[in-house]
Amino acid sequence: QNICFTAATTLDWIPGLSSPSQLLLELRLSSLPTSPGYSITRQSDFPPLSSEPRFLSVTGVVLSATLPSEYTQSACFHCPVEGCSGRGSHYVRLHVAGSSEAATVRPSVHCHICSSPLTEDLSLRTIAHKMVVNVVPSHSLRNSLSTPSHRHQATPIIIRGELCEGVRVGGEYSVIGVPVHTLNESSSRAFVYTRLEANNVFHVGRASISVDEAKAVLPAPVTDILSACSYSPWAFSATLAYSFAAEVVPPGAYHRLKLALLLSLASSSTPSPLHLLTVATDTTPLPALLLYGSSLASRSTQLSSTSDLWGSNRSEGGEVVMEGGALVLASGGVCVVGDTSRLKKDKLHRLQHSLEGRQVRLGVEGGARGVVTKTCPLSCSVWAFSPTQPSKALVDSVGVAVFCDPPTSGGADFLSELTTQHLLERARGSATPPPLSHSHLQLLLSVVSGVQVSLSQSCQSLLKSFYLASRRLRSSGLHSCDMPLNSLDVMSGLAEAHARLSLREEAGEEDGVMAILLYEESLTCRYGNSVLHLVPSPHFTDTNLSAYLGRQFDEKMKILHKHILQFSHSPSTLSLQPEE
Numbered sequence: 001q002n003i004c005f006t007a008a009t010t011l012d013w014i015p016g017l018s019s020p021s022q023l024l025l026e027l028r029l030s031s032l033p034t035s036p037g038y039s040i041t042r043q044s045d046f047p048p049l050s051s052e053p054r055f056l057s058v059t060g061v062v063l064s065a066t067l068p069s070e071y072t073q074s075a076c077f078h079c080p081v082e083g084c085s086g087r088g089s090h091y092v093r094l095h096v097a098g099s100s101e102a103a104t105v106r107p108s109v110h111c112h113i114c115s116s117p118l119t120e121d122l123s124l125r126t127i128a129h130k131m132v133v134n135v136v137p138s139h140s141l142r143n144s145l146s147t148p149s150h151r152h153q154a155t156p157i158i159i160r161g162e163l164c165e166g167v168r169v170g171g172e173y174s175v176i177g178v179p180v181h182t183l184n185e186s187s188s189r190a191f192v193y194t195r196l197e198a199n200n201v202f203h204v205g206r207a208s209i210s211v212d213e214a215k216a217v218l219p220a221p222v223t224d225i226l227s228a229c230s231y232s233p234w235a236f237s238a239t240l241a242y243s244f245a246a247e248v249v250p251p252g253a254y255h256r257l258k259l260a261l262l263l264s265l266a267s268s269s270t271p272s273p274l275h276l277l278t279v280a281t282d283t284t285p286l287p288a289l290l291l292y293g294s295s296l297a298s299r300s301t302q303l304s305s306t307s308d309l310w311g312s313n314r315s316e317g318g319e320v321v322m323e324g325g326a327l328v329l330a331s332g333g334v335c336v337v338g339d340t341s342r343l344k345k346d347k348l349h350r351l352q353h354s355l356e357g358r359q360v361r362l363g364v365e366g367g368a369r370g371v372v373t374k375t376c377p378l379s380c381s382v383w384a385f386s387p388t389q390p391s392k393a394l395v396d397s398v399g400v401a402v403f404c405d406p407p408t409s410g411g412a413d414f415l416s417e418l419t420t421q422h423l424l425e426r427a428r429g430s431a432t433p434p435p436l437s438h439s440h441l442q443l444l445l446s447v448v449s450g451v452q453v454s455l456s457q458s459c460q461s462l463l464k465s466f467y468l469a470s471r472r473l474r475s476s477g478l479h480s481c482d483m484p485l486n487s488l489d490v491m492s493g494l495a496e497a498h499a500r501l502s503l504r505e506e507a508g509e510e511d512g513v514m515a516i517l518l519y520e521e522s523l524t525c526r527y528g529n530s531v532l533h534l535v536p537s538p539h540f541t542d543t544n545l546s547a548y549l550g551r552q553f554d555e556k557m558k559i560l561h562k563h564i565l566q567f568s569h570s571p572s573t574l575s576l577q578p579e580e
Contacts, residue, residue: 077118299333403525
């Protein structure tokens with residue numbers, strides 16, 4: 001305080017500054033010791049009331065928050081007695097962390113010279129904002145297949161002033177503060193509420209990592225497969241899809257869906273995550289498959305009968321509390337919506353608007369302020385499935401649609417027999433273990449999600465030329481279907497996710513070819529024709545393994561690359577409409 005006073009008076013920063021006591025210094029702590037007793041995860045970790053107060057830290061996800069309300073940050077008093085030598089002086093009372101708000105404006109403030117009660121100058125009262133948030137540990141929103149689920153008690157935290165800026169429901173933060181004990185007396189008993197008053201708030205984000213750093217921390221089975229697949233830019237992602245969820249469905253079954261789930265997981269922590277809609281007549285294995293995929297995400301939520309997608313609000317102690325829903329709490333992870341045919345029409349329409357605008361709008365009753373609209377970004381991957389053909393608007397808003405019904409009439413019976421045989425082998429313990437376990441995939445996805453990927457000029461040119469050529473041909477009357485307006489954005493996201501999953505920092509033409517393959521197969525299943533003459537292949541067996549994983553698959557993708565270039569620059573497509 002003396003150092004700041006000397007600097008302010010020397011440089012003449014504050015006119016009329018006469019003593020160091022006129023300066024208010026707020027010290028924001030940046031860290032605490034890692035010793036036990038300085039970090040808490042639940043309310044039972046708070047030190048006893050009889051112990052000496054100390055700073056504590058808590059890290060977690062904001063589960064709910066009150067609307068910002070006003071409180072008195074400072075109040076100015078003066079002595080009303082004439083003749084008192086302290087009449088011209090002002091006494092300023094400030095709110096400090098750990099004290100009650102009533103102590104700032106309490107009437108029992110006396111002059112230190114004549115001991116007369118001081119009078120407050122209401123025109124000099126300073127008003128600031130505060131909010132109370134409830135924080136749960138980050139691991140409580142992580143789906144685990146090995147450990148049973150538990151209920152976690154939230155830690156209430158009081159945040160004041162400029163620290164309220166940027167704090168939203170669903171965000172992950174690290175808070176340093178001091179415990180505040182509030183006594184609430186009723187007619188029958190007394191309660192002591194313990195909350196943490198924030199001294200500093202830090203946003204917890206995912207740190208970026210280079211490809212070399214990522215490869216250094218990967219387990220040996222992953223690096224072995226990565227080196228074995230170095231001959232092809234598509235082999236590694238195809239092998240990962242083959243090993244994905246081998247405990248749930250047979251390897252090779254739902255291969256396109258598994259690859260799409262991996263790409264969505266790789267993009268879940270990006271500003272534009274990939275959403276996924278699965279369409280299949282038999283939806284029996286889909287909930288277990290989506291649940292397995294969500295267990296690989298850093299954070300996941302699931303829509304149930306007791307939860308809501310957007311959130312709710314309630315009144316507590318005169319404050320309006322806004323609780324986050326599944327879409328908000330899954331920020332940076334995956335939100336499993338499940339069967340869309342079970343959603344009501346208004347909820348399905350609202351979900352469609354949230355996907356299109358990439359925002360979650362919450363209407364909160366603000367009491368005297370009426371309805372206060374809160375907007376949160378939709379920063380998670382949304383997974384859903386439908387047993388029937390969904391509406392065009394829903395598919396276009398989701399972006400990536402995977403159709404799992406076999407193209408042939410006998411494919412459904414063959415898939416059922418293959419799944420039954422896989423379940424019997426696992427029950428007998430004779431099933432071949434996959435090359436990559438659940439923990440290997442979880443570590444790989446946690447690493448690749450921090451890799452920053454950019455689209456190369458060649459990839460952008462390939463995707464744009466294919467989009468324009470396909471749009472011209474599909475809207476020319478030769479094909480009775482329209483190219484969705486967000487097609488280019490979806491294919492760009494698929495290309496970036498494929499490059500990230502393949503541990504590349506730049507998405508090349510090869511990643512664009514894989515994105516076009518997945519998207520064109522989806523359009524073919526929707527409209528029944530393909531501009532590249534592709535036949536969708538959602539499943540395969542071990543008898544034709546090389547056609548989907550080996551060198552034969554690599555040659556197939558190279559031929560597709562040539563066909564895409566020929567189609568994009570074909571005179572028949574370029575002459576349909578003028579250049580856009």
